Amino acid sequence: MQTDIDQIPFRLMDGSETTLAAYRGKVLLLVNVASQCGLTPQYEGLERLYAAKRAEGLEVIGFPANDFGAQEPGSNDEIAQFCSTTYGVDFPLAEKISVKGAARHPLYAALTRAQPAAQDPAQGAMRAKLAGYGFAQDDAADVLWNFEKFLIGRDGRVVARFNPDVTPEDPLVQAAIDAQLRA
Numbered sequence: 180m181q182t183d184i185d186q187i188p189f190r191l192m193d194g195s196e197t198t199l200a201a202y203r204g205k206v207l208l209l210v211n212v213a214s215q216c217g218l219t220p221q222y223e224g225l226e227r228l229y230a231a232k233r234a235e236g237l238e239v240i241g242f243p244a245n246d247f248g249a250q251e252p253g254s255n256d257e258i259a260q261f262c263s264t265t266y267g268v269d270f271p272l273a274e275k276i277s278v279k280g281a282a283r284h285p286l287y288a289a290l291t292r293a294q295p296a297a298q299d300p301a302q303g304a305m306r307a308k309l310a311g312y313g314f315a316q317d318d319a320a321d322v323l324w325n326f327e328k329f330l331i332g333r334d335g336r337v338v339a340r341f342n343p344d345v346t347p348e349d350p351l352v353q354a355a356i357d358a359q360l361r362a
Contacts, residue, residue: 184293185335187286189242190274192259199286204333205238206359208347209290211278212241213251213325214261221326222266224347228356229270235360236333239270242287244278247314247324251275278322287322290329293337295320297327300351305344328352332359 185200199207210225222241229239243258245251253261255274262268276284296319299305309315309324316323323343330339330352339355346352 184286184289184331184337187289189276189284189286192255192272192274194274199331199335202238202240203335205236206333206356207329207331208237208239208356209286209329209331210239210241211244211246211287211322211325211327212262212272213244213247214253214258216247216250216325218324218326218343219250221346222262222268226266226268226270228347232356232360237356237360241268241270241272242278242284243272243275244325245275246277246279246322250325278327280317290337290340291320291322294329294340297323297340297342298345298351299342300349301342301344305342330355330359333362 185203186198188196188198190196208228212222213219225239225241229237241262243251251258258275259272262272276287278284278287306323326343328341328345329337332338338359341352
């Protein structure tokens with residue numbers, strides 16, 4: 180696996196510690212999520228994607244983070260309850276982490292090193308919109324906002340990264356996942 184990314188520990192919502200090695204042989208879509216974001220409805224698309232492709236080997240893992248506009252202020256229990264009751268989320272959720280800055284979780288540090296640029300079909304529109312609200316990245320490789328997606332192939336390599344406004348239904352995401360599922 181790329182830079183031993185599969186050995187970096189993190190905790191799931193149930194408090195159990197795991198690593199990406201537990202998902203070896205699967206295609207993984209890792210998403211930093213938030214409950215009070217304009218992009219929060221992407222939970223629906225992520226859940227549909229997970230339900231449709233889980234049997235083929237796709238795992239979606241949500242990583243709640245409160246790094247952007249304080250849009251994930253709740254406790255782990257509150258987040259799990261919200262995801263379950265509001266969106267019927269069945270895919271695994273990690274405990275809340277930080278995905279940027281000095282407190283960034285080591286997994287997200289490794290993900291951004293492995294794939295420093297996200298695919299951005301809107302050619303910077305979201306980045307410009309966020310800058311207009313006073314939100315700017317310190318480092319271009321940092322996660323831009325909630326709902327950024329990292330795709331990891333069955334071989335454990337980080338193969339793609341998608342901007343937050345690229346939805347789970349986007350043909351770009353669907354094609355990348357399908358290619359990894361066939362690999």
